[in-house]
Amino acid sequence: MEIEGNIILITGGAGFIGSHIVDRLIEENAKKVIVYDNFSTGKKEYVAKDGVDIIEGDILDYKKLEKTMKNVDIVSHHAAELEVFTGIDNSIHDLRTNIEGTLNVLNAAIKNKVKKLIYASSGGVYGQANYLPEDENHPLMPHWPYGVSKLSGEKYCLQYYLLHGLPTVSLRYGIVYGPREWYGRVLTLFIKRVLEGNAPIIFGDGNQRRDYVYIDDVVEGNILSIKNEKAEGKVFNLGGNNSYSVKQVADIVIELINPDIKPIYDDPIPGESSKFQPNRKRLPGELKDFILDSSFMRNLLNYIPKTDFKFGVGKEIEWVKRNLDIWNTLPRV
Numbered sequence: 001m002e003i004e005g006n007i008i009l010i011t012g013g014a015g016f017i018g019s020h021i022v023d024r025l026i027e028e029n030a031k032k033v034i035v036y037d038n039f040s041t042g043k044k045e046y047v048a049k050d051g052v053d054i055i056e057g058d059i060l061d062y063k064k065l066e067k068t069m070k071n072v073d074i075v076s077h078h079a080a081e082l083e084v085f086t087g088i089d090n091s092i093h094d095l096r097t098n099i100e101g102t103l104n105v106l107n108a109a110i111k112n113k114v115k116k117l118i119y120a121s122s123g124g125v126y127g128q129a130n131y132l133p134e135d136e137n138h139p140l141m142p143h144w145p146y147g148v149s150k151l152s153g154e155k156y157c158l159q160y161y162l163l164h165g166l167p168t169v170s171l172r173y174g175i176v177y178g179p180r181e182w183y184g185r186v187l188t189l190f191i192k193r194v195l196e197g198n199a200p201i202i203f204g205d206g207n208q209r210r211d212y213v214y215i216d217d218v219v220e221g222n223i224l225s226i227k228n229e230k231a232e233g234k235v236f237n238l239g240g241n242n243s244y245s246v247k248q249v250a251d252i253v254i255e256l257i258n259p260d261i262k263p264i265y266d267d268p269i270p271g272e273s274s275k276f277q278p279n280r281k282r283l284p285g286e287l288k289d290f291i292l293d294s295s296f297m298r299n300l301l302n303y304i305p306k307t308d309f310k311f312g313v314g315k316e317i318e319w320v321k322r323n324l325d326i327w328n329t330l331p332r333v
């Protein structure tokens with residue numbers, strides 16, 4: 001469906017991915033963009049601009065959500081609890097935000113006769129890879145509560161499509177990176193360490209591979225999913241069509257910031273802290289390799305990720321240099 005002339009509500013619209021989608025929706029001449037966010041991690045400054053209504057609200061507040069969704073044509077659902085450690089330590093909170101919250105969004109969408117809903121899912125639904133790259137038919141065996149709750153959201157989206165005729169699209173993202181990325185994952189840890197003159201710390205042998213998808217490509221995938229009717233009732237991988245090992249990521253960050261630095265290797269027990277970086281714990285259930293096959297989306301929607309990884313990392317570094325205070329003050333450190 002068209003974006004031009006329509007009203008779009010985006011939950012979690014003040015976050016990393018959501019705020020970039022907001023920028024693009026304005027460029028695409030949306031009639032209005034409504035950001036619905038509780039600002040637990042999102043930032044008003046990302047979305048305070050013409051054409052955007054900012055509503056401070058929680059997806060667990062059904063009444064407010066339903067009221068805010070009046071006259072909305074399209075919903076993009078990006079609000080979530082993303083912290084894997086939080087999900088492990090407080091799985092009820094993860095469940096409530098990601099499952100109950102998603103059901104609230106779906107119910108409010110039905111009530112308000114929304115015409116399309118995009119759901120931000122995650123490649124985390126697969127768990128440890130049985131084969132690579134992982135396509136949409138790969139077994140679903142999430143390793144963490146986060147993956148279970150994101151998968152539940154997807155399944156409810158499909159049910160609401162089948163039962164209520166709400167056209168939903170679920171997008172299983174790879175590791176999204178670029179300006180406004182939140183601090184906490186490997187690429188961001190490496191960038192901050194190297195900018196501060198310290199060595200990046202690699203856990204294990206550093207050969208674990210990951211699928212990195214640049215923010216502009218994720219935004220493009222969202223726009224294609226809104227515009228193309230063929231996407232309705234579908235679940236797509238949305239990756240970067242690449243894979244980089246943790247070691248390669250460290251090398252690229254070092255090359256772009258300070259080639260004199262050498263990485264350090266550490267092998268903490270999962271759940272324990274690094275001896276070189278005591279505030280960084282190793283994830284239990286760490287994935288060996290995580291590489292998405294995004295060819296279903298390419299074939300059906302003509303999704304072609306365009307951003308070279310080194311170029312994208314360079315863009316993120318430029319942004320971080322101007323905004324290090326954001327990484328120093330975000331709750332996830």
Ligand SMILES: NC(=O)c1ccc[n+]([C@@H]2O[C@H](COP(=O)([O-])OP(=O)(O)OC[C@H]3O[C@@H](n4cnc5c(N)ncnc54)[C@H](O)[C@@H]3O)[C@@H](O)[C@H]2O)c1
Pocket residue numbers: 011012013014015016017018036037038039040041042043057058059060077078079080081082097101120121122123150172173174175176177182
């Ligand atoms: N970043 C990635 O690599 C990645 C990968 C896979 C999936 N995703 C999914 O993409 C979506 C956006 O992720 P992001 O990286 O932009 O994270 P983010 O933390 O930057 O954005 C999430 C936004 O949701 C808001 N929010 C959180 N809980 C809320 C609640 N209860 N009610 C209202 N708003 C709430 C936060 O304030 C924030 O603005 C999430 O659904 C996440 O699961 C992200």
